[in-house]
Amino acid sequence: MLEIIPFTLGPVSTNAYLVADPETKEAAVIDPAWDGHIILKAAQDRGWRIGHLWYTHAHFDHIGGAAAIADALNPLPLVALHPDDHVLWRAGGGGAKFGFNIDPGPEPTIDFQQGMKLKLGSNEFEVRHTPGHTKGHCVFVLAERSRSVCFCGDLIFNGSVGRTDLPGGDWATLENSIRTQIFTLPDDTRLLSGHGTETTVGHEKQFNPFVGGQSL
Secondary structure, eight states: OOEEEEEEETTTTEEEEEEEETTTTEEEEESOOSOHHHHHHHHHHTTOEEEEEEOSOOOHHHHTTHHHHHHTOSSOOEEEEOGGGHHHHHTGGGGGGGTOOOOOOSOOOEEOOTTOEEEETTEEEEEEEOTTSSTTOEEEEEOOSSOOEEEEETTEETTEEOOOOSTTOOHHHHHHHIIIIITTSOTTOEEEESSSOOEEHHHHHHHOTTTOSSOO
16 A cells, blocks of 8 residues: 655645555655655654655756755665766756755665666555656656556656756657656556646546647
């Protein structure tokens, strides 16, 4: 069983997700966007232990809350990021270009790879490498018996897709990632993205104006 606590935080309304196995109380934060103390308090109120920070990618608005979370934890949480985004992480997520100089928090020590499995209590996530928004962008898929969930970062949104005009972005690569790694999931898979509201694979396949309404 997975419990998901969503937050919308920071200067560009980024979605962060506190996820946990409520039985073991093991927790991870997917994209600790901003205001880490808010995410930390939600975990503490539930008696959850944050042991992991998982980044879909390293843009500043997705890692801005990491330092505040890590500073309050002992031991430090394990930080995971695809190696193709390490350069972006070391550059503060590109925040300086937008006037934000953030503390990126603890250095990533786990390198995501295509097909990697992530364990959180009784839950197992699959990592899918989905470049296009950034070179190292990844999504995390939890294949539950009832209904699958995909934490898809800034790859695809409800009615939109991630921008490709920032360093490392590429439209053809992004489109390919969506078609091969998202649209191959069951239609009722929940898509929890980095911005905006929840949607499903089936809805986006049919209605997304950028990549929908076409056969695979």
